[in-house]
Amino acid sequence: MPKHKIMTPDQSSGRELTFEILKYNPRDPNSRPHLETYKIRETPGMTLFVALNMIREDLDPDLAFDFVCRAGICGSCGMMVNGKPLLACRTRTADYPDGRIRLMPMPAFELIKDLSVITGQWMDRMSKRVESWVHAKEKQDITRIEKPVDPDAADATFELDRCIECGICVASCATALMRPDFVGAVGLNRIARFEADPQDERTDADFYELVGDDAGIFGCMSLLACEDHCPKNLPLQEKIAYMRRKLSKA
Amino acid sequence: MSDLIEGYLGKRVDGTKSRVPAALDRWQSITGLILGLFIIGHMLFTSSILLGKDAMYAETKFFEGSLFLDEPEPILVGFAATVIFVIFVIHAGLAMRKFPYRWREYKLLKTHSAHMGHTDTILWMVQAATGFGMFFLGSVHLWTMMSMPEKIGPYASSDRIYTDNMGLLYGLLIALVILHAMVGLYRLSVKWGITVRRNPRADRIRNKKIMWGAILFFSLMAYSALGTYWRIGKEHRQNYGERYLPQSTNPSNSSGGGE
Ligand code: HEM
Ligand code: SF4
Ligand code: FES
Numbered sequence: 001m002p003k004h005k006i007m008t009p010d011q012s013s014g015r016e017l018t019f020e021i022l023k024y025n026p027r028d029p030n031s032r033p034h035l036e037t038y039k040i041r042e043t044p045g046m047t048l049f050v051a052l053n054m055i056r057e058d059l060d061p062d063l064a065f066d067f068v069c070r071a072g073i074c075g076s077c078g079m080m081v082n083g084k085p086l087l088a089c090r091t092r093t094a095d096y097p098d099g100r101i102r103l104m105p106m107p108a109f110e111l112i113k114d115l116s117v118i119t120g121q122w123m124d125r126m127s128k129r130v131e132s133w134v135h136a137k138e139k140q141d142i143t144r145i146e147k148p149v150d151p152d153a154a155d156a157t158f159e160l161d162r163c164i165e166c167g168i169c170v171a172s173c174a175t176a177l178m179r180p181d182f183v184g185a186v187g188l189n190r191i192a193r194f195e196a197d198p199q200d201e202r203t204d205a206d207f208y209e210l211v212g213d214d215a216g217i218f219g220c221m222s223l224l225a226c227e228d229h230c231p232k233n234l235p236l237q238e239k240i241a242y243m244r245r246k247l248s249k250a
Numbered sequence: 251m252s253d254l255i256e257g258y259l260g261k262r263v264d265g266t267k268s269r270v271p272a273a274l275d276r277w278q279s280i281t282g283l284i285l286g287l288f289i290i291g292h293m294l295f296t297s298s299i300l301l302g303k304d305a306m307y308a309e310t311k312f313f314e315g316s317l318f319l320d321e322p323e324p325i326l327v328g329f330a331a332t333v334i335f336v337i338f339v340i341h342a343g344l345a346m347r348k349f350p351y352r353w354r355e356y357k358l359l360k361t362h363s364a365h366m367g368h369t370d371t372i373l374w375m376v377q378a379a380t381g382f383g384m385f386f387l388g389s390v391h392l393w394t395m396m397s398m399p400e401k402i403g404p405y406a407s408s409d410r411i412y413t414d415n416m417g418l419l420y421g422l423l424i425a426l427v428i429l430h431a432m433v434g435l436y437r438l439s440v441k442w443g444i445t446v447r448r449n450p451r452a453d454r455i456r457n458k459k460i461m462w463g464a465i466l467f468f469s470l471m472a473y474s475a476l477g478t479y480w481r482i483g484k485e486h487r488q489n490y491g492e493r494y495l496p497q498s499t500n501p502s503n504s505s506g507g508g509e
Contacts, residue, residue, distance in 0.1 A: 080365075082365075083364075083365030083366045083367060084366055084367065084368075085366075107358070107362075172366065172368070174358070174359050174362050174363065174371050174374065177358040177359070177362055178350055178355040178358055178359055179355075205266065208266075208267055208272075209266065209267050212267050212269075212271060212272060213260075213267065213268075213271045214271050214347070218271045218272060218274070218275040220441075221348055221374060222370075222437050222440050222441040223368075223370050223371045223374050224370045224440060224454075225366065225368050225370065225371050228368060228370070229368075235450065235451075237440055237446075237450055237451070237454060238443065238446075238450040241440065241441060241442055241443030241446075241450075242443060244275075244441065244442060244443075245442060245443065247272065248272050248275065248276055250269075250272070
């Protein structure tokens, strides 16, 4: 049964939005995965963040979803919106002209409940796997001024460091869904980030030890859903091809 | 010994990771590239029938070595077909490593493709499906060319397509190979960053357009050619087996021999 929101006067003017949202709690033996329908009125400039809070407040206090920053920075609100992985806080309901929005949790990650998944564990494993820290022989003496870094190299590193670990590239990637051990665009981008970092002394051969296999760089099937969905517009197509060329010769 | 170590440990004797995965990935692409370029040439040449029987006849003789040899040698064509077959088998063996093998993998891929509306993901499914189809149809065609390379020509090929019922197989194979090869060549460009180096995003869009254009162009050309062979084969069905003689050497074009 669709649930209807009791309308306040200022909301009665907006068009009606129909949400279908997956409801499921894997930890509750009585819970069955199903799509629940909710109808609300659109407000000006409404994002999915606003809509979901409205639904939780007025229609279903039990609905689980994650948000922290509401500004596309923290990377905790990724979900499948009409099949596409998006940051819910940056997705406007106005972009759905027919007013029908279906929300599913991101695949590839462990489901906590409804729309809430654990990306953290996955990212943690990825970080360890690609040894996501600067490898340098000399210990940094933090009491002294750092060695200067070439500004272009620093820019290149920071550009790739903009990743917010939202997991959207992983959720969009059919390869990652089919092969759960695949390191994913986020992991390959991380490799490219340290490859670009002048402070990291690792060689191509060192990176090959980390991702030189079919679960790493050679497992990528160039579907480019990562490139097409990354909310930070990271140059994933370019950087994965770049690492592939490098490691192919490593 | 090193095989024993690498086999069980996945490491080389110096303790570093095996380079075989890199080589497999490279050869998958190299064989794909060779096949893709080959098939473009192949379709252009077989479509010479659109320019007339004489053009197709001259082209057949050219590939049988007419430039260097006094007598045409169909075995040259048989040899070329064998080389392509070997590359085809290697490519299929390497690329099939990416197939969704288990039901869960297939189901995930299918659901994702259906709901995400992402063209390159859908095109990969097309590539896997068309590749799978070519295991069967491509092998039949290649075997024919390897085992009877002398039976190629304006009449011989048309007879095969019409009277020998290969037309349907070719009709399916054309769709499979055009989709697979054009999507494959596009994918090669983004996979390795070839031709998309200067402006990766814009160049990818351009390459994708070229891909669609090529699919359309080669489909029109190949199916027109197939239709022409079919028509010739139908007209020629009473004289099945008779070989074509070019108009220039024999204006009456009646008696056998030739080709
Ligand atoms: C039984 C026959 C074949 C099978 C099973 C097969 C399968 C595949 C698969 C699954 C891929 C995707 C690989 C990946 O995503 O990494 C692929 C790529 C490709 N295929 Fe095939 N294929 C076959 C025949 C052919 C033929 C006949 C051609 C050319 C006419 C061709 C050209 C290509 C190209 C250019 C690529 C891109 C290479 C790459 O991504 O590394 N394939 N093939
Ligand atoms: S690469 Fe892009 S899509 Fe992937 S986790 Fe980082 S920000 Fe998200
Ligand atoms: S809530 Fe932080 S990115 Fe959406």
